[in-house]
Amino acid sequence: MENHIILSTEKLLNTPSNKDGVSDEDERKIRVYGAILIRKIGLILKLPHYTIATAQTIFQRFYYTKSIKRIEVKVISMASVFLASKIDETPRRIVHIINSFIHVQQLEENQQIHPIDPYSQEYTDISSEIVKGESYMLHQFGFVIQVEHPFKFLLNYCNSLECSQELTQTAWNILNDSYLTTICVQFPPEVIASSCIYFASRLIDEEIVRNVEWYKLFGTTMDEILDVSLELMLLYLQNIESPKYIQFSDEK
Amino acid sequence: MNLRYKKLEVIGQGAFGVVHKAKDTETNEIVALKKIRIGNAEDGVNISAIREIKFLKELNHPNVVKLLNVFHHSQNINIVYEHCKKDLEKVIKDREIMFSPSDIKSLMQMLLEGLNHCHQNWIIHRDMKPSNLLINSKGILKLADFGLSRNYASPSHINTNYQYTNQVVTLWYRAPELLLGCKKYGFGVDIWAAGCIFAELLRRQAIIFGDTEIEVLSSIFEIFGTPNQTNWPGFSSLPLTNILTFQENQPIALTDLFPAASNDLLDLFSKMMKFNPSERISAQKALEHPYFKNEPKPTLPELLPFFKN
Numbered sequence: 001m002e003n004h005i006i007l008s009t010e011k012l013l014n015t016p017s018n019k020d021g022v023s024d025e026d027e028r029k030i031r032v033y034g035a036i037l038i039r040k041i042g043l044i045l046k047l048p049h050y051t052i053a054t055a056q057t058i059f060q061r062f063y064y065t066k067s068i069k070r071i072e073v074k075v076i077s078m079a080s081v082f083l084a085s086k087i088d089e090t091p092r093r094i095v096h097i098i099n100s101f102i103h104v105q106q107l108e109e110n111q112q113i114h115p116i117d118p119y120s121q122e123y124t125d126i127s128s129e130i131v132k133g134e135s136y137m138l139h140q141f142g143f144v145i146q147v148e149h150p151f152k153f154l155l156n157y158c159n160s161l162e163c164s165q166e167l168t169q170t171a172w173n174i175l176n177d178s179y180l181t182t183i184c185v186q187f188p189p190e191v192i193a194s195s196c197i198y199f200a201s202r203l204i205d206e207e208i209v210r211n212v213e214w215y216k217l218f219g220t221t222m223d224e225i226l227d228v229s230l231e232l233m234l235l236y237l238q239n240i241e242s243p244k245y246i247q248f249s250d251e252k
Numbered sequence: 253m254n255l256r257y258k259k260l261e262v263i264g265q266g267a268f269g270v271v272h273k274a275k276d277t278e279t280n281e282i283v284a285l286k287k288i289r290i291g292n293a294e295d296g297v298n299i300s301a302i303r304e305i306k307f308l309k310e311l312n313h314p315n316v317v318k319l320l321n322v323f324h325h326s327q328n329i330n331i332v333y334e335h336c337k338k339d340l341e342k343v344i345k346d347r348e349i350m351f352s353p354s355d356i357k358s359l360m361q362m363l364l365e366g367l368n369h370c371h372q373n374w375i376i377h378r379d380m381k382p383s384n385l386l387i388n389s390k391g392i393l394k395l396a397d398f399g400l401s402r403n404y405a406s407p408s409h410i411n412t413n414y415q416y417t418n419q420v421v422t423l424w425y426r427a428p429e430l431l432l433g434c435k436k437y438g439f440g441v442d443i444w445a446a447g448c449i450f451a452e453l454l455r456r457q458a459i460i461f462g463d464t465e466i467e468v469l470s471s472i473f474e475i476f477g478t479p480n481q482t483n484w485p486g487f488s489s490l491p492l493t494n495i496l497t498f499q500e501n502q503p504i505a506l507t508d509l510f511p512a513a514s515n516d517l518l519d520l521f522s523k524m525m526k527f528n529p530s531e532r533i534s535a536q537k538a539l540e541h542p543y544f545k546n547e548p549k550p551t552l553p554e555l556l557p558f559f560k561n
Contacts, residue, residue, distance in 0.1 A: 086299045087306060089402065094294050131296045135324065138297060143305050143322035 007185050011064050020067035030068050033243040035180040037077045044100040045092050054147045055084035056179035065140040069248045079133030087145050098126050153193035161208050171200035181231050194220040195228035284333040300399035301329050307398040315366030317396040336386035356453045358550035362393035368535035371439045376402050380445035381422045391553035424461050429529050431469050433491030440529035447524035454510050477503030484527040516543040
């Protein structure tokens, strides 16, 4: 049973946004922005961590099929939450997704907090954009919507390596953060899990004593770990607490 | 218009849309085309359609209906399946068709093989009934309609959200734990339903029936006796056990129910219909049961008596 989607190097190197004139750096930033938005909406809606991760994964995958200039990141972020909540059997209503989004926006812009009127034109517009976005995502994915997450691998590995509570927790947090990048569509879950443990052990300076080359037990090479680590380093060099929105798509 | 599939006659009307027989002009294959409306502006794509696509893409087994293609067209999602001529409900109702013990063994074997594959992939079908068991022109039985299915591993199990009501599985095939309001359940609900289908093949009519949950429960208890804390530990703490009171029934002897059935058959049947879900036999164990190894051997699918015309 092979459900995890890993994109080809060719696809990874030439993103649609790249071809559309968006710089690597801007694309990286806007992906972080969208994934953080998904996380914030997901937390307000009390979605479990794996549903948030599914939403972030399909968000990252989508922008390998379309340019961020063509399709608004905010819409796809909400559509990702909407679709992921169905895929993972934790459905949320569109009105709640929109209200959470509006809430996050109002906080970001220091506006007064007030919910959106569900009979307003603005609401109707956003709602129909999300529904269209959802359909469009399914279409772009060719209806392949299975996502396999590294969470269970990570816990298993930490257990068998007798990692401390702190190391396990740090690795778990790094794994959650990894969804802000395209790691989830570049590497198989086993490799991601090993890499997060490795990165965490370096970060908090805790040796994994059981076995020096422990990652080999889990079918991972040092090259792969270094590739993932590089992506993580690039991520943590950015401001991921409050990423800035970049306006790309044309205002309607 | 999608030109690849040429629609022929309507072959079914499901809860979520129409099913057409269609011709694939690229391969000249006859297929089944299910059209699912995207639904209203608030709900987006139907969650049953998403489930069906997700699970069928995961499953790959001769006894599970094959998903050939999915595409969008205007306001609809179209799912293309391999075409199956009949379903088991029609076959059971067709009085012209006679089943030999070997035929029944063959059908049950295929049913359990398909179910076992689902369960191995942690998928509970949740809507096992004769009309969801399709039969193709070679006599192969295939599980279909995964619109109610669920991942067993899904932790949202414990939640009391609307998905996880006990309102799954068509009433007559619904396991007693569901009828009694249990919200945590497992593969056993599929096995119970499979047992009901087994009985229906033998008797050519359902043995458990009723228009309401209470009627169905009474119907179950009339045959299998009223369960108690001994044959079903945990029975007395089920949500509805305390609210409802049932007449104390003694079980009917299975030999009275199926006078012509062999002992190995009755043994397997009784293991599928255990009240306690954790005692109920698994699909895998059921397939290893002597019933399938003993004489008479199961009929080869292509020799099943469905397509004589």
